[in-house]
Amino acid sequence: MKMKAIYILLILLAPALAMAQYKGKINVTPLKLEQKGDSLYISIDINMQDVRVDTRRSVELIPVLTAPEMEKALPAVLLKGKSNYHIWQRKLTLMNRKERLGYLQDAPYTVAKGFKSKDERRITYNKVIPFEAWMKDARLDIRKDVCGCGNPPSILEVSQLAQVQLEKIVVPYTVTPHLAYITPEVEAVKRREMSGEAFLDFVVGKTDILPDYMNNPGELQKITNMMAALRNDPAVTVKGIVVSGYASPEGTLKMNQTLSEGRAKALTDYLVPKFDYPENLYTIAFGGENWAGLLEKVEASDMKHREEVIRTLTTVPAEINYRTNNSRKKSLMQLAAGVPYRFMLKEYFPHLRKAVCKVDYEVRGFNAEEAREVIKTQPQNLSLNEMYMAANTYEAGSPEFTGVFETAARMYPSDATANVNAASAALARGDTVSAGHYLEKVETPSPEYDNTMGVLMLLRDDYRQAEEYLTRAAASGSPSASRNLEELYLKLDNIRQLREQDN
Known part of the structure; x- marks a missing residue:
C-alpha cells in the first residue's frame, strides 16, 4: 500500500515537475x-x-x-x-x-x-x-x-x-534549402599591408625629388594620402615602411640599381618629415628592372611586332647567357632591326621607373558591434571572424547579412571559408549564379562545402550530383545536409507524383 501511495503521488506531481523543466x-x-x-x-x-x-x-x-x-x-x-x-x-x-x-x-x-x-x-x-x-x-x-x-x-x-482532409491535387514541391555557415578562426594578430605606387619624374641623371616638377605633385599626393590615412586611423599600428625603386631595363643593371635606390631614398627623405614615424621604420630596397610592367604594357597595346615582343619577354631570360652572349634586352634590341625596342624606349620605358611604398601594420581587434560599423568604410581592417560576427548581428538571409559575406569574399578572394559562406548567403536569396562563382574558387572541400554544393545542384535540378554531395556531407556529420537529403527525396517523390497525375 505504501508503494502504491508513492506511485500515485508521483503521478500527481508529474505535471509540476514537467513545468519546472x-x-x-x-x-x-x-x-x-x-x-x-x-x-x-x-x-x-x-x-x-x-x-x-x-x-x-x-x-x-x-x-x-x-x-x-x-x-x-x-x-x-x-x-x-x-x-x-x-x-x-x-x-x-x-x-x-x-x-x-x-x-x-x-x-x-x-x-x-x-x-x-x-x-x-x-x-x-x-x-x-x-x-x-x-x-x-x-x-x-x-x-x-x-x-x-x-x-x-x-x-x-x-x-x-x-x-485531416487534404487537397488531392499534387502541386510542384518547393525545396527549402538548409544552409551551413563556417565560423572562421580567430586571427590572433591582424597583420596587414598597404602599397602605393608613384611614377616620379626626375631630372636626367638626378635622384633628388622636385615636388613641383612635371607630374610629381599628383604622384606624391597618392603616397602621402595613403600614409595619412594609416596615421589617422587609431586602430592601426605601423610596424615597417619599405620604399622600393624600380628601373626601366635600358642601361646597365648596376647603374639602374644605383639610380633606383637613390630615387627610393629621395622619396623616403620626402616622407620622413611629413609623418611622425621613426626613421628606423623605413627600409630602402631595389625592386629590380621592371620587366613585369613592360610586359603588361605590351600585352595591353596594339604595337607593331607585339607577339614577337611578348614571346621574347616571356621566354628569353633577363640574365646574360655568357655562352651564347645573349640576353632578353639584347634580343629585344635586335628584334626587327630595333624598331619595337626604340618605340618602347620612348613610349613605355619612362612609365616603368617607379617607386613603391609598402606599409606593414597591425590592426587591433573589434567586437561585433564595432565590426558592423568598420566594415562600411574600412573592411580591410577586419578579420574573417570579425566579419562573421558582424553578419550575425543581422537577420539571417537579410540584404545586410548577405552583404557582409559578399564583402568578406571580396576582401579574402582565395579563402575557402569566405567563399563557402558567400555562396551560402547567395543561395539564401536564390542566386545560384553567384553561388557557383564563389564555389569555383574553393580548392579544399569540407562538409559545409559539400552541403552548399549539394544545395546548388538541387536548385539547378541536378538531382544526381545533389545526392552525391549531400550524402558525403551527411556522412561527415552535417545536420543541414541530412535535412537537405530529405528535401531532395521529397522533391523526387513530388516529381513522380506529378508525372502520375499528368498520366
Missing part, C-alpha cells in the same frame, strides 16, 4: 498524415518560439504512429537548455568518424536551442516513410520526455491527424 507552451499542429502509393507522408508544425528550457535540461518530442497492436517511433525533435545544448555540441565535435556514423543512424530529426536565441524554433517536421498495412488504422501522437533523463515520456495532446 521549461516555461512556455509547445504548440503542435498537424499538417499532413497521408498515404500515397507505397509511402506515408507526415508533416507537423511545432511552435516552440516562446519556450525556455532549464539550462541543464532538454525537452524531447517524439512523433509516434500508434495502431491497436503496433506502433512506430519517428526521429525526435530536441529542444535543449543552454548548458545542455553546448554539451551536446562538444560531444558531436569530439566524435571520431565511426562514432559520428553511428550517431547519424539514430540521430534526432533536429536539435533546437531552448534559450534566448535568434535561431528559428518553429519547425515544420517533414518525414516520408514506407507505408505498411497496419498504418491504415494508425494515428499520430506526440510524446514528450520533459527532462531528457530517462523518465517515462508523457503524451502531449494533439488532434488525430488521420482526420
Whole structure:
C-alpha cells in the first residue's frame, strides 16, 4: 500500500515537475498524415518560439504512429537548455568518424536551442516513410520526455491527424534549402599591408625629388594620402615602411640599381618629415628592372611586332647567357632591326621607373558591434571572424547579412571559408549564379562545402550530383545536409507524383 501511495503521488506531481523543466507552451499542429502509393507522408508544425528550457535540461518530442497492436517511433525533435545544448555540441565535435556514423543512424530529426536565441524554433517536421498495412488504422501522437533523463515520456495532446482532409491535387514541391555557415578562426594578430605606387619624374641623371616638377605633385599626393590615412586611423599600428625603386631595363643593371635606390631614398627623405614615424621604420630596397610592367604594357597595346615582343619577354631570360652572349634586352634590341625596342624606349620605358611604398601594420581587434560599423568604410581592417560576427548581428538571409559575406569574399578572394559562406548567403536569396562563382574558387572541400554544393545542384535540378554531395556531407556529420537529403527525396517523390497525375 505504501508503494502504491508513492506511485500515485508521483503521478500527481508529474505535471509540476514537467513545468519546472521549461516555461512556455509547445504548440503542435498537424499538417499532413497521408498515404500515397507505397509511402506515408507526415508533416507537423511545432511552435516552440516562446519556450525556455532549464539550462541543464532538454525537452524531447517524439512523433509516434500508434495502431491497436503496433506502433512506430519517428526521429525526435530536441529542444535543449543552454548548458545542455553546448554539451551536446562538444560531444558531436569530439566524435571520431565511426562514432559520428553511428550517431547519424539514430540521430534526432533536429536539435533546437531552448534559450534566448535568434535561431528559428518553429519547425515544420517533414518525414516520408514506407507505408505498411497496419498504418491504415494508425494515428499520430506526440510524446514528450520533459527532462531528457530517462523518465517515462508523457503524451502531449494533439488532434488525430488521420482526420485531416487534404487537397488531392499534387502541386510542384518547393525545396527549402538548409544552409551551413563556417565560423572562421580567430586571427590572433591582424597583420596587414598597404602599397602605393608613384611614377616620379626626375631630372636626367638626378635622384633628388622636385615636388613641383612635371607630374610629381599628383604622384606624391597618392603616397602621402595613403600614409595619412594609416596615421589617422587609431586602430592601426605601423610596424615597417619599405620604399622600393624600380628601373626601366635600358642601361646597365648596376647603374639602374644605383639610380633606383637613390630615387627610393629621395622619396623616403620626402616622407620622413611629413609623418611622425621613426626613421628606423623605413627600409630602402631595389625592386629590380621592371620587366613585369613592360610586359603588361605590351600585352595591353596594339604595337607593331607585339607577339614577337611578348614571346621574347616571356621566354628569353633577363640574365646574360655568357655562352651564347645573349640576353632578353639584347634580343629585344635586335628584334626587327630595333624598331619595337626604340618605340618602347620612348613610349613605355619612362612609365616603368617607379617607386613603391609598402606599409606593414597591425590592426587591433573589434567586437561585433564595432565590426558592423568598420566594415562600411574600412573592411580591410577586419578579420574573417570579425566579419562573421558582424553578419550575425543581422537577420539571417537579410540584404545586410548577405552583404557582409559578399564583402568578406571580396576582401579574402582565395579563402575557402569566405567563399563557402558567400555562396551560402547567395543561395539564401536564390542566386545560384553567384553561388557557383564563389564555389569555383574553393580548392579544399569540407562538409559545409559539400552541403552548399549539394544545395546548388538541387536548385539547378541536378538531382544526381545533389545526392552525391549531400550524402558525403551527411556522412561527415552535417545536420543541414541530412535535412537537405530529405528535401531532395521529397522533391523526387513530388516529381513522380506529378508525372502520375499528368498520366
